[in-house]
Amino acid sequence: xxxxxxxxxxxxxLAEIRALLTPLGIDAVSQGELGxxxxxxxxxxxxxxALVKARHASSASGLPALADDSGICxxxxxxxxxxxxxxxxxxxxxxxxxxxxxxxxxxxxxxxxANKAAHYACVMVLVRHAxxxxxxxxxxxxxxxxxxxxxxxxxxxxxxxxxxxxxGKTAAELVGAQKNRISHRxxxxxxxxxxxxxxx
Numbered sequence: 001x002x003x004x005x006x007x008x009x010x011x012x013x014l015a016e017i018r019a020l021l022t023p024l025g026i027d028a029v030s031q032g033e034l035g036x037x038x039x040x041x042x043x044x045x046x047x048x049x050a051l052v053k054a055r056h057a058s059s060a061s062g063l064p065a066l067a068d069d070s071g072i073c074x075x076x077x078x079x080x081x082x083x084x085x086x087x088x089x090x091x092x093x094x095x096x097x098x099x100x101x102x103x104x105x106x107x108x109x110x111x112x113x114a115n116k117a118a119h120y121a122c123v124m125v126l127v128r129h130a131x132x133x134x135x136x137x138x139x140x141x142x143x144x145x146x147x148x149x150x151x152x153x154x155x156x157x158x159x160x161x162x163x164x165x166x167x168g169k170t171a172a173e174l175v176g177a178q179k180n181r182i183s184h185r186x187x188x189x190x191x192x193x194x195x196x197x198x199x200x
Contacts, residue, residue: 001196003027004126007057007067009038010095012156017066019180020189028066036060046070046083046123051135059130066192070122070184072158074106074146076113081106082121085157095156103150103161116145120162120171122184124192136195140187144171155179 002025006017009032021028031038039056041049049069058065071085081088081102089101110116119141126136142162150160152172159171171179180186 001026001064003029004064004066005034005036005057005061006030007036007039007053007065010156013068013185015176016180016183016185017068017189019176020186020193024193029063031057031061034061041069041083044083046121047125047137049083050123050125050137051127054125054127054135055130055132058127058132064126064128065130066124066126068122068124068185068188070120072106072118072120072162074110075117076110076115080109099157103158106146106158106161107148110146116147117143118146118162119143120158120184122188124185124188126192126196136192136199138188138191138195140184140189140191142182142184142187 004026006014006028008014008030014030018028036057039053041052043049043052046069050067053069054065054067057067069083071082073079073082086098089098089105122140124138144162144164146161147163147170151170152160154174154176155172162171164171171183
């Protein structure tokens with residue numbers, strides 16, 4: 001596989017995925033570069049949403065498609081915001097404005113909670129064509145805690161609040177290569193690529 005479409009318009013996510021695929025000689029183009037609109041994500045699970053996005057992008061492009069659905073799951077909130085992570089505080093404004101509002105809402109929601117444990121979850125799907133009956137699926141989880149204030153300027157989404165106790169840093173304080181090795185998305189993509197290699 002030399003070329004695929006990434007079913008995402010999130011520039012941070014695209015950068016992470018490309019950094020992992022480029023060394024393998026895989027050209028990853030975003031669906032936005034091909035003029036493909038983002039698919040609706042109406043489902044209650046990461047898996048269902050990722051499948052919808054992958055099939056949509058593959059159908060529109062005629063290429064194999066890679067999609068992920070991911071979010072932050074906070075123990076004290078019963079796993080929320082979960083699949084609603086991107087729009088936890090609404091859909092208005094730019095991605096940066098939504099990230100800022102989402103972070104503020106999360107801090108408010110857990111302010112009185114003693115348990116700050118959380119994990120990032122990612123389900124990644126690769127379809128060889130839109131009607132692929134056996135898509136490759138891989139998952140990755142990344143455990144941490146929610147800190148009391150944003151720290152760091154790398155990353156995106158909830159990264160400034162997601163503290164890794166073993167490292168003493170938030171996800172937004174990690175350099176890209178380090179994050180890609182240990183993050184939920186990095187873990188899921190490495191597992192998916194391993195499955196792809198096993199098929200070859």
